[in-house]
Amino acid sequence: MTTDEARPAPEQYRSAGDEVDRIVGAWERERPDLDASPLHVLSRISRLARHLDLARGTAFARHGLEGWEFDVLSALRRSGEPYQLSPGQLVTQTLVTSGTMTNRVDRLAARGFVERHPDSRDRRGVLVALTPSGREVVDAALADLLDRERDLLRDLPPREREALTSTLRVLLQPFDG
Template identity: 45%
Template sequence: MDRQPLDHVARIQAEWARERPDLDVGPQGVIGRLHRLAALLTEELCLVYRRYGLGEGEFDVLAALRRAGDPFERAPGELAAHTMVTTGAMTKRIDRLERAGLVTRRRSEADARGRVVALTPAGRDLIDRAFAEHMRNERRLVEALTPAEAASLETLLTSWLAHVETPRPPGGP
């Protein structure tokens, strides 16, 4: 019988199974592999961002503004919600993008206390080029799977993510 070599996660599971046979380390196979895959995929995605002088966060901000449609602007709090970062982290990202001439900030016409962040023409051009390359890169990464495997994985991940992202009641597990 031809045995597959153990991958990194399987080696860790085998060590834990030896040291703590009283515990079921089965879930570690899924979580560990997802964690490793996410880190490796992030490295591959960041290669494209760096070619455009962007970090992952800056790419996310520019993409969120571009997805907003004409006039390609959002309030900072709305940007934070669309990129899943804190408003403090968002401020730092916007500062860097503004210094680079990729976004502008102005007072909101609807709320004088509020601010609006907008793509500049240079920012729109940059994110359009970067996003096109980003999609080619993602396609390259997903092509390691058959179309059926990719569709199945997307369905599984969508279901699992919906369950994990469901808000829990206060004080709950």
């Protein structure tokens, strides 16, 4: 099958009528020499990510949190009792630099959401521990976030959610592997 055979006709996309279809149709009209088909998937993911960021921001703001604060606090909360991780583990889980993490831990400690404790296994090491107020705020923010995310997925039947989950897992695998 050639690239042209694998690519549905632009009219098919225009009949579906979303903004991405219009964008792709315009690129196909202006640059028929290029295969714009990746935009059908990745532009939708990008647009969905923006909407998700807005919904998450709203959920976090209701609890006085920024997204990065939720990321750090939730990494600690997910770690289980005693809700503590090394700064290196936090860096790995939140995909930021060690300098950025130091700044974030400082700011969360100033808000009373985390504390630093010496690592009993490494005299030079430090562990970042979730405080009771940190646990309370991250638990409340998570509940609100999940309500909003369920609402975003409400029109997608369970079987389609499972298929989408599987497809997105394959798409993300090279980045997470």
